[in-house]
Amino acid sequence: MHQQTFKISFDNAAGAQANQIAEETMATITRSAIGLGVSDHIKMEIGKIRSDTQDFGATIVVILGTPAAIALAKGLHDFISKYGDCVTISTEFGTVVARGTAAANIDVAKTLEALRGSEKI
Structure with a gap:
């Protein structure tokens, strides 16, 4: 099964x-x-953004198989809709930064598809 890595x-x-x-x-x-x-x-x-700090980390590293992409999209969308005003999603193919209402209204499933390289952002 194909696996992908995302950083949030x-x-x-x-x-x-x-x-x-x-x-x-x-x-x-x-x-x-x-x-x-x-x-x-x-x-x-959870990983650290910088290795020279003592914090516990603020980046989520996600490794998922294709069946879990919908779960990632739904869970991330639910969280961002409730709490987020700025989120960055990164993959080996690119990075998306959403701020303000764009973060609250992000179509995570479409964003993940675009980051996988099947669409251009």
Whole structure:
């Protein structure tokens, strides 16, 4: 099965707040994956943006198989709709930064498709 790696970060938060946002986002994505029965196809961990700091990290590294893409999109959309005003989604193919209402209204599924290289952003 083909796996992809995404990095999700929240640019308007720092330190402990950023870590809390990352943890809440992971929990939302996990609930979505469990609800869709694809939790076996997604792995997540919180990583640091910079290695020279003592914070716990504010970037979510997501590795997923194709069946889990919908769970990632739904979970991320739910979290951003409720809390987000700035989010960055990065892959080996590119990066998308959404701020303000663009973050709250982001079509995560379409964004992930575009970042996978099947569409141009």
